[in-house]
Amino acid sequence: MAHKEVAASAKELLKSKRDYMKWRKPELQLAIQWKQGPNPTEPNNEKTDAYKNALQALWKNKYRDLEVPTDDWTDEDEARLDALKAGDIECFERDVGLQRFFETEEEGIALRIPAFSKLRRKNVLLRVIQSLQEDEWNDIETDLP
Known part of the structure; x- marks a missing residue:
C-alpha cells in the first residue's frame, strides 16, 4: 500500500x-x-x-505520541541533501564512524604494503605519488624525517 x-x-x-x-x-x-x-x-x-x-x-x-513525518520535500531537506553531496556530515555518530572506518582502512593498507614484493611496493608508491597535487606532496615532504 x-x-x-x-x-x-x-x-x-x-x-x-x-x-x-x-x-x-x-x-x-x-x-x-x-x-x-x-x-x-x-x-x-x-x-x-x-x-x-x-x-x-x-x-x-x-x-502514539510520535509526530507524523511528511511526504513533502522541503527546502530544509534540499539543503541537507546539498550538504551531504558536498561531504558535510551533520551527524556526529556518523562522522565518528566514518573517521574510524578510514583509520581502520589506513591501518589495513599500511599492513598489506610491506607484504608486497619490492617492485610491487615501488609501483604502488609511484602511482600514489604521481596522483598527488603539489600542495599534498609538499605536506608529505615536511612530515618526512
Whole structure:
C-alpha cells in the first residue's frame, strides 16, 4: 500500500476516536506504518507483528505520541541533501564512524604494503605519488624525517 493510502486510512482510524486497545491487528500495523513514514528507519519485526499485544505495546510506548513525518520535500531537506553531496556530515555518530572506518582502512593498507614484493611496493608508491597535487606532496615532504 502506498504511503498516501496508508496516511489516509490511518487518519480515518484516528478520527474514529476508538481506543487503540480495541483496534484489530491490521489497524495497529497500519497506524504504526503511518507513523514510521514513507521511508521507515527500522524494519518491521515479524516476531512483533505476529502478536496483537506486542503491537499495542509498541504503539503505546513509541508511536502514539510520535509526530507524523511528511511526504513533502522541503527546502530544509534540499539543503541537507546539498550538504551531504558536498561531504558535510551533520551527524556526529556518523562522522565518528566514518573517521574510524578510514583509520581502520589506513591501518589495513599500511599492513598489506610491506607484504608486497619490492617492485610491487615501488609501483604502488609511484602511482600514489604521481596522483598527488603539489600542495599534498609538499605536506608529505615536511612530515618526512
